[in-house]
Amino acid sequence: MARLYQQGRTKMRRHKVFLFGALALCVLSLLQYCKALHHMLMLRELYDSSVNLKTLGFLWRGNVHSEMRPVPGPRTSDTDQGNAEVGRRIGRGGEDPWGKEQPDSGNVNRMTVTLPDPKGPWGELHKRSFHLRDDPTTFFVHSKSGAYCFREGTEMAFLNDDSGQRVQAAREGQRKILHAQQEELKSDQEKSARGERLVKCMCRQGWHGPHCGIPTMVQHSNLPTKGSLMPRMVPRRVINAININHEFDLLHARFHELADAVDLFLVCESNFTAYGNSKQLHFLHLLLNGTYNYVRHKILYIFLDHFPKGGQQNGWIADDYLRTFLSYDGMSRVQGVRPDDVFLINDADEIPAREGILFLKLYNGWTEPVSIHMRKSLYGFFWRQPGTLDVLSACTVAMLFAVYNGDGISLRRREYFSMPGFRNYQRKSGHILVQWSIGSPVHYAGWHCSWCFRPEGISHKLISAQNGDFPRWGDYIEKRDLNYIKGLIQTGGWFDGLVGEYPPTDPKEPMYAPKYLLKNFQLYRYVLENPYA
Numbered sequence: 236m237a238r239l240y241q242q243g244r245t246k247m248r249r250h251k252v253f254l255f256g257a258l259a260l261c262v263l264s265l266l267q268y269c270k271a272l273h274h275m276l277m278l279r280e281l282y283d284s285s286v287n288l289k290t291l292g293f294l295w296r297g298n299v300h301s302e303m304r305p306v307p308g309p310r311t312s313d314t315d316q317g318n319a320e321v322g323r324r325i326g327r328g329g330e331d332p333w334g335k336e337q338p339d340s341g342n343v344n345r346m347t348v349t350l351p352d353p354k355g356p357w358g359e360l361h362k363r364s365f366h367l368r369d370d371p372t373t374f375f376v377h378s379k380s381g382a383y384c385f386r387e388g389t390e391m392a393f394l395n396d397d398s399g400q401r402v403q404a405a406r407e408g409q410r411k412i413l414h415a416q417q418e419e420l421k422s423d424q425e426k427s428a429r430g431e432r433l434v435k436c437m438c439r440q441g442w443h444g445p446h447c448g449i450p451t452m453v454q455h456s457n458l459p460t461k462g463s464l465m466p467r468m469v470p471r472r473v474i475n476a477i478n479i480n481h482e483f484d485l486l487h488a489r490f491h492e493l494a495d496a497v498d499l500f501l502v503c504e505s506n507f508t509a510y511g512n513s514k515q516l517h518f519l520h521l522l523l524n525g526t527y528n529y530v531r532h533k534i535l536y537i538f539l540d541h542f543p544k545g546g547q548q549n550g551w552i553a554d555d556y557l558r559t560f561l562s563y564d565g566m567s568r569v570q571g572v573r574p575d576d577v578f579l580i581n582d583a584d585e586i587p588a589r590e591g592i593l594f595l596k597l598y599n600g601w602t603e604p605v606s607i608h609m610r611k612s613l614y615g616f617f618w619r620q621p622g623t624l625d626v627l628s629a630c631t632v633a634m635l636f637a638v639y640n641g642d643g644i645s646l647r648r649r650e651y652f653s654m655p656g657f658r659n660y661q662r663k664s665g666h667i668l669v670q671w672s673i674g675s676p677v678h679y680a681g682w683h684c685s686w687c688f689r690p691e692g693i694s695h696k697l698i699s700a701q702n703g704d705f706p707r708w709g710d711y712i713e714k715r716d717l718n719y720i721k722g723l724i725q726t727g728g729w730f731d732g733l734v735g736e737y738p739p740t741d742p743k744e745p746m747y748a749p750k751y752l753l754k755n756f757q758l759y760r761y762v763l764e765n766p767y768a
């Protein structure tokens with residue numbers, strides 16, 4: 236008995252030793268990994284300009300135009316010819332077709348927007364190319380003490396480099412001073428921890444790092460390389476690709492939110508619904524009648540004029556194809572793109588917060604691919620759902636082409652690790668690439684607002700929905716009834732009869748909704764406050 240007990244104990248001890256050994260090994264390899272990561276990042280900046288632009292140019296031309304054409308739909312092979320024909324047909328409309336559109340503009344049914352006259356001032360909008368240029372905005376300035384500071388994130392009093400700013404600093408009042416002192420204390424601690432002698436900036440609330448350009452949503456993220464972030468001398472250009480149906484208010488919110496962080500919006504519209512029915516080009520109509528004039532110079536219009544084969548039977552094909560076409564056609568029309576520019580793809584109801592995207596634009600040293608933790612809500616920002624929606628949305632243009640073959644839908648899937656080009660790309664980049672997310676489960680870095688329409692818009696979305704996400708509520712006439720839909724909005728209920736159990740929200744809470752909507756509260760009240768409560 237005693238011997239048995241003894242044996243048992245020895246066994247236990249052996250197990251313990253083994254476990255401890257394994258644990259130590261784990262810790263060691265983790266440390267190794269961190270060290271390697273740090274090292275590699277120090278070695279070289281992310282894709283400095285020496286990355287072979289020619290290789291990349293070749294990738295595009297080769298891939299996009301020949302092998303990587305979208306999955307052939309019935310008309311893909313003659314797309315170019317087809318487009319030319321479209322242009323010609325539209326030509327009959329006269330010199331100023333969109334001008335004539337306006338008297339009808341209130342009547343959606345009679346709206347007959349086709350593509351603009353190729354000889355008109357707009358040219359062939361859906362074939363134009365866009366030349367990316369460097370953003371001349373001075374995001375960073377040198378302070379008197381020689382620090383290099385992100386202008387918006389730094390206390391004006393600290394910069395104090397001209398009288399105008401001093402006046403503004405005075406207006407800022409006492410409130411910020413206390414915070415600045417705290418922030419300075421913190422950055423002093425950071426300094427001594429890294430043993431550096433660096434003139435640091437004095438950050439405003441919400442901004443971090445020695446240059447005050449790291450927003451809280453990055454500071455509190457799981458980015459593994461926070462220690463080696465550096466402001467760039469020349470900002471990256473950011474390309475934001477989206478498909479649009481009738482999310483026009485959210486589109487205003489996006490444009491205003493991202494106008495200075497994004498250099499180019501690729502906006503794709505189809506004359507087919509996701510279900511495969513014919514549909515008007517509403518976005519084009521708005522683009523032509525001046526609704527988006529404040530950002531028109533940053534929009535490239537993409538027209539999807541066919542429906543993918545099999546999309547009617549399997550709606551997911553149609554769903555994916557929209558993103559594939561958007562990325563292929565869009566990126567093939569962008570000139571002057573650099574490997575370290577950023578490609579960001581969203582659904583129309585996913586709006587990234589400006590600060591996170593601006594960070595990607597202005598800093599070196601983050602890894603990719605990048606996802607975004609978004610606040611989730613239904614019917615409006617008033618029904619907030621628990622947790623966040625964390626969607627893979629961004630990577631460099633280099634990664635888009637080297638790993639994802641230029642296809643935005645692949646980026647949105649979480650499979651980068653097993654993509655055939657990944658290992659090679661990682662090796663060439665000289666970094667260990669790990670996915671990270673802007674924001675965190677408790678720090679929103681954007682907004683996902685599902686079904687955020689007036690009741691008519693929801694009904695419309697039901698009818699247009701793809702054929703694959705079952706049950707397809709648009710197939711039930713009683714679910715499209717406006718009074719029924721109002722009831723859902725009122726209670727936060729869902730089409731399956733479940734009633735939402737959402738906590739109360741307050742428009743004053745941080746990150747409640749995109750800033751532009753809040754600023755124009757009356758105009759967008761229907762998504763900010765429950766209209767039927």
Ligand SMILES: *[C@@H]1O[C@H](CO)[C@@H](O)[C@H](O)[C@H]1NC(C)=O
Pocket residue numbers: 337339340341342520521524525526
């Ligand atoms: C553009 O058209 C839309 C929809 O027809 C209309 O509501 C809007 O007022 C028009 N905008 C301008 C600037 O004409």
Ligand SMILES: *[C@@H]1O[C@H](CO)[C@@H](O)[C@H](O)[C@H]1NC(C)=O
Pocket residue numbers: 321506507512513514540541
């Ligand atoms: C969409 O536009 C293309 C090109 O103008 C045309 O050939 C096609 O018939 C249109 N489809 C629908 C459903 O309107």
